[in-house]
Amino acid sequence: MLFAASVLWLQGKTPTEQPLEDKESVFIYNGDIFSGIPEQVRDKLGDTIPLLGLIKASENVCFALSRVAGPYAFIYLDKSRKKLYFGRDLYGRRSLLIGKNGNRFVICSAAKRRKGFEFMEVPSIGTFCWNLITGDLMVIPWQYRNKNFETKLEDLKGFLKQDLSVEGVLPPEESAIQTEIDSNNTTVLHIVEGLDTDLAFHKLLNxxxxxxxxxxxxxxxxxxxxxxxxxxxxxxxxxxxxxxxxxxxxxxxxxxxxxxxxxxxxxxxxxxxxxxxxxxxxxxxxxxxxxxxxxxxxxxxxxxxxxxxxxxxxxxxxxxxxxxxxxxxxxxxxxxxxxxxxxxxxxxxxxxxxxxxxxxxxxxxxxxxxxxxxxxGADELFGGYTRHRAAFARESWQGLNNVLNEDWQNLSHRxxxxxxxxxxxxxxxxxxxxxxxxxxxxxxxLKLWEKTYPSKTVPQGFGDKLLLRCLAYKLGLKQxxxxxxxxxxxxxxxxxxxxxxxxxxxxxx
CATH class of the missing domain: 3.40.50.620 (HUPs)
Structure with a gap:
C-alpha cells in the first residue's frame, strides 16, 4: 500500500506533515475540526494530531468522529488489525473519491480523467472499513441514515463489483421536517400579505x-x-x-x-x-x-x-x-x-x-x-429555490415539505x-x-412556516428564505x-x- 498527501495549512502554529505514520497506524486527513477538540489545543497543534489521538484513544474510529464537528475526509490504516477506514463527514463537505482499475484501488481527494482508473465519489453515508485480510468491505452508518442510503450503497457495490455489508442493525431514517399545520401558528404569515415589504419586515421584527x-x-x-x-x-x-x-x-x-x-x-x-x-x-x-x-x-x-x-x-x-x-x-x-x-x-x-x-x-x-x-446550504435550509415556490403553489405546506426534505437528503451527494x-x-x-x-x-x-413562506401572495424575494431575509433586514441590509x-x-x-x-x-x- 502506498500513502501520499499534501497539506493546506490553516490550523496550528506550524503545518503538520502528512501522512502521519507510526508503528500502529497511518493517517491522512483533510478537514477542519471546529468543535470537540479544545480551541487552545487546535491553536497550538492544529487538528490532525489531536484527531488521530482521539481515534487511537477510543479504539473506535466512528465513536471518535462522532465527538467532533466540522468538515472532513480521512483515510486511517490500523496496522495491527489490518483494517483500512475511510469516509467523509455527514454533509459531504470534503471531497473523497474511490477509483479502480481491475483489482487495483485508489482513494484520493481528486483525480484525472482518462488515466486508466474509473472513479466515483465516496458517498457520505457513514464510515467505511476494508478488512485487508479477508477483503470484506463494510460501512458503519451514521446514527440516522439518509433517505438515499440504500441507493448509494448499491451504487458503490455496483461500481466496485463486490459485496458491501452494513455493520449492526440498520439505523432509522433521519426525521422528516414537521408538517402538522396549526392555523394559529401560520396566521402571522397571512398578516404580511399585500403589505409593502418594509412594513412586512417591521411587523415580523415586532x-x-x-x-x-x-x-x-x-x-x-x-x-x-x-x-x-x-x-x-x-x-x-x-x-x-x-x-x-x-x-x-x-x-x-x-x-x-x-x-x-x-x-x-x-x-x-x-x-x-x-x-x-x-x-x-x-x-x-x-x-x-x-x-x-x-x-x-x-x-x-x-x-x-x-x-x-x-x-x-x-x-x-x-x-x-x-x-x-x-x-x-x-x-x-x-x-x-x-x-x-x-x-x-x-x-x-x-x-x-x-x-x-x-x-x-x-x-x-x-x-x-x-x-x-x-x-x-442556505437554500436547502431556508427554502430558497424556485422549485420550493412551485411545490408550495401545487400542494401547500405538504408539497414544500416533500421537496425540502428531498433537497436536504441530496445535499451531501450533489x-x-x-x-x-x-x-x-x-x-x-x-x-x-x-x-x-x-x-x-x-x-x-424549526417549523416550515417559521423560516419560509414561498407563496404567490407575497413578493418573490421576500417570502422565500423569510427568516434569513428578516435577519438581513435587521442587520441593515434593506436592499x-x-x-x-x-x-x-x-x-x-x-x-x-x-x-x-x-x-x-x-x-x-
Whole structure:
C-alpha cells in the first residue's frame, strides 16, 4: 500500500506533515475540526494530531468522529488489525473519491480523467472499513441514515463489483421536517400579505417569537463564522513564507450581492479585526455585455450597503471577468479534471464559475485570501429555490415539505465534494458557515412556516428564505434583503439556457 498527501495549512502554529505514520497506524486527513477538540489545543497543534489521538484513544474510529464537528475526509490504516477506514463527514463537505482499475484501488481527494482508473465519489453515508485480510468491505452508518442510503450503497457495490455489508442493525431514517399545520401558528404569515415589504419586515421584527428566532439564528451564524476564521495563520498567501503578521486580506467571500453572502459579510465584519481587508469575489462571463451580468449589478448594490453599514472595513470588490477563450482553455487544462467524476452540464457551469471565482484574479491583481466563505446550504435550509415556490403553489405546506426534505437528503451527494476540489486547487479552503452542525440543527428543527413562506401572495424575494431575509433586514441590509434568488450559473451568465442542466456535458469528456 502506498500513502501520499499534501497539506493546506490553516490550523496550528506550524503545518503538520502528512501522512502521519507510526508503528500502529497511518493517517491522512483533510478537514477542519471546529468543535470537540479544545480551541487552545487546535491553536497550538492544529487538528490532525489531536484527531488521530482521539481515534487511537477510543479504539473506535466512528465513536471518535462522532465527538467532533466540522468538515472532513480521512483515510486511517490500523496496522495491527489490518483494517483500512475511510469516509467523509455527514454533509459531504470534503471531497473523497474511490477509483479502480481491475483489482487495483485508489482513494484520493481528486483525480484525472482518462488515466486508466474509473472513479466515483465516496458517498457520505457513514464510515467505511476494508478488512485487508479477508477483503470484506463494510460501512458503519451514521446514527440516522439518509433517505438515499440504500441507493448509494448499491451504487458503490455496483461500481466496485463486490459485496458491501452494513455493520449492526440498520439505523432509522433521519426525521422528516414537521408538517402538522396549526392555523394559529401560520396566521402571522397571512398578516404580511399585500403589505409593502418594509412594513412586512417591521411587523415580523415586532413579533416576539419571530424576533427570538432571528436573534438565535444571528448568534449561531456568527459563532459559526468566528469558528471558521479564528485561529488561521496571521499571514496571507503571499506573505506565508515571510512569517509576518501582514495586513493583506486573509478571508474572502464568494459574493453575488445576494442575501446569503451579504449576511455572511456583515457577520464576518464583527469577527475579525477592523484593519483586515475582506475580498469579495464577483465573477462574470457576460463578455458580450461588458460583463454586466446580473450578479455583477447586485454585487455592486450589495457592496454599497456593506460600505454604509461597515464604513471602517476595507472591502475589496474583485470584478473577475472571464472571456470565453480563457474559459475553454482552463476547462480543458484543469477544471474538467477537478469536476470529474461528475459530468453534467450543471456541474460544468457551477464548477467552472466557482473555479474562476476562487482564483480571485482581477486583471493583474490576485486575491491573497486563504479562506473562502460561501453561502452553500442556505437554500436547502431556508427554502430558497424556485422549485420550493412551485411545490408550495401545487400542494401547500405538504408539497414544500416533500421537496425540502428531498433537497436536504441530496445535499451531501450533489456538489460539495466538487466545490471542495475546485476551490482547493487555488490553495484556498472552502468554508460553509450555513452547514455548521449547530446552525443546521436549529434551522432544521424549526417549523416550515417559521423560516419560509414561498407563496404567490407575497413578493418573490421576500417570502422565500423569510427568516434569513428578516435577519438581513435587521442587520441593515434593506436592499439586499429583497433581492430575488438567482443561481450562480445564471447570475454570472456562464450557463446556456438552451442546455438541459442534468444532461451530460461533452465539454467535460
Amino acid at each position: 413579533i416576539d417569537k419571530w424576533l427570538n428566532n432571528i436573534n438565535k439564528l444571528e448568534i449561531l451564524l456568527q459563532k459559526s463564522i468566528k469558528a471558521r476564521v479564528s485561529g488561521i495563520p496571521n499571514s496571507c498567501s503571499n506573505c506565508l513564507n515571510k512569517n509576518v503578521h501582514c495586513k493583506h486580506a486573509k478571508i474572502g467571500i464568494l459574493y453575488s450581492g445576494g442575501v446569503d453572502c451579504s449576511v455572511l459579510a456583515i457577520l464576518l465584519d464583527k469577527c475579525i479585526d477592523s484593519e483586515s481587508p475582506i475580498d469579495l469575489m464577483n465573477v462574470a462571463f457576460d463578455e458580450s455585455n461588458q460583463y454586466n451580468a446580473p450578479d455583477r449589478l447586485t454585487g455592486l448594490q450589495g457592496l454599497n450597503e456593506l460600505r454604509q453599514i461597515c464604513p471602517e472595513r476595507k472591502w475589496n470588490f474583485l470584478t473577475i471577468n472571464v472571456p470565453q477563450e480563457e474559459l475553454n482553455l482552463m476547462r480543458k487544462e484543469c477544471i474538467a479534471d477537478l469536476i470529474y467524476p461528475l459530468t453534467s452540464i450543471l456541474d460544468d457551469s457551477l464548477g467552472c464559475a466557482l473555479w474562476f471565482a476562487a482564483r480571485g484574479k482581477q486583471d493583474d491583481f490576485t486575491s491573497t485570501c486563504r479562506v473562502l466563505l460561501v453561502g452553500m 456538489n460539495l465534494g466538487r466545490d471542495d476540489r475546485v476551490v482547493s486547487d487555488h490553495g484556498r479552503q472552502l468554508r460553509t458557515p450555513y452547514l455548521d452542525e449547530e446552525v443546521v440543527n436549529f434551522v432544521r428543527n 439586499v434583503s429583497r433581492f430575488k434568488k438567482r443561481a450562480l450559473q445564471f447570475g454570472s451568465r456562464i450557463a446556456n439556457k438552451n442546455e438541459k442542466a442534468h444532461e451530460m456535458s461533452t465539454r467535460l469528456l
